[in-house]
Amino acid sequence: MSSDPGAGGDRRGRRLPFDGHVHTSFSPDSEVAIDAYARQAVELGIREIAITDHVDLDPRAPAYACASFEDRRKAVRDAAHRWAPLGLHLRFGVELTYERAWEDAARHHLQQNAYDFVIGSVHVGADSPYLASRVEAWIAGKSLPEIVAPYFQEVEAAARSGLFDAIGHIDFVKRYLAPHVPASDLAAAPELLEPVLRALVETGTALEINTSGLRQAAREMYPSPAAVARYRELGGERITVGSDAHTADHFAWALSDGYAAAEAVGLRPSLERQPVAA
Ligand SMILES: [Zn+2]
Ligand SMILES: [Zn+2]
Numbered sequence: 001m002s003s004d005p006g007a008g009g010d011r012r013g014r015r016l017p018f019d020g021h022v023h024t025s026f027s028p029d030s031e032v033a034i035d036a037y038a039r040q041a042v043e044l045g046i047r048e049i050a051i052t053d054h055v056d057l058d059p060r061a062p063a064y065a066c067a068s069f070e071d072r073r074k075a076v077r078d079a080a081h082r083w084a085p086l087g088l089h090l091r092f093g094v095e096l097t098y099e100r101a102w103e104d105a106a107r108h109h110l111q112q113n114a115y116d117f118v119i120g121s122v123h124v125g126a127d128s129p130y131l132a133s134r135v136e137a138w139i140a141g142k143s144l145p146e147i148v149a150p151y152f153q154e155v156e157a158a159a160r161s162g163l164f165d166a167i168g169h170i171d172f173v174k175r176y177l178a179p180h181v182p183a184s185d186l187a188a189a190p191e192l193l194e195p196v197l198r199a200l201v202e203t204g205t206a207l208e209i210n211t212s213g214l215r216q217a218a219r220e221m222y223p224s225p226a227a228v229a230r231y232r233e234l235g236g237e238r239i240t241v242g243s244d245a246h247t248a249d250h251f252a253w254a255l256s257d258g259y260a261a262a263e264a265v266g267l268r269p270s271l272e273r274q275p276v277a278a
Helices: 034-044 069-086 100-112 135-139 144-160 173-177 183-187 194-203 211-215 225-233 255-263
Strands: 018-022 048-055 089-097 117-121 206-210 239-242
Touching: 018 034, 018 089, 018 117, 018 206, 018 239, 034 048, 034 069, 048 069, 048 117, 069 089, 089 100, 100 144, 117 144, 135 173, 144 173, 144 183, 144 194, 173 183, 194 206, 194 225, 206 211, 206 225, 206 255, 211 255, 225 255, 239 255
Parallel strands: 018 048, 048 089, 089 117, 206 239
Antiparallel strands: none
């Protein structure tokens, strides 16, 4: 049974190489045990999972000092040991919240702590104009480029930082704008995403196809297949795919759609590290 209204039944991916973005009880917004994902992966024929719990560097943010690096590392390594005999590979990753204001802290964290895969993502933090309490006032009287600029400027800076193997959900702002600005408006202005796509290509940072958007208000992936195609046109070669599950039943959710968008442009998703260290 699916908890997604309108999701149309079980959309979990099957027989796929990996789910590259999931959250466990080491994230403040998830209660899932690693084994709950691992069990499904074995059942569904998914050979690898990147466990990518949140790390926030702003002391006001929910995943600031939520769980220690060592506790997270040990939990994933212990689980990896348990599941390896069943053919499942568990990768110790992280989803680090990026903001320019905290870039030095992000660099320091990654110098001190070794992960197998690092996603950098821009979220909607304490100062964000996209918070539900602020977004309507933010939008009022602004053009679409003005509305999205704060989000896309941060995402571009995340790619330019060179700190990350992949950038997560590059147009996640669609989720927060959805009640006011439909995703179709953004789709009609693809030039707004162009600087982000160029930054990914120029730095060799992977584009994440995050399928959680299909179960959220935007009702499309982050980013859409059209943006994936544009990334490829610009010379992009590196793609990762993740469900961004925060609950067990969202593991691998719509993952096939993400793989299909990559394969449509001739790319095979992978969890390769960023080749050039920051
Ligand atoms: Zn995220
Ligand atoms: Zn996430």
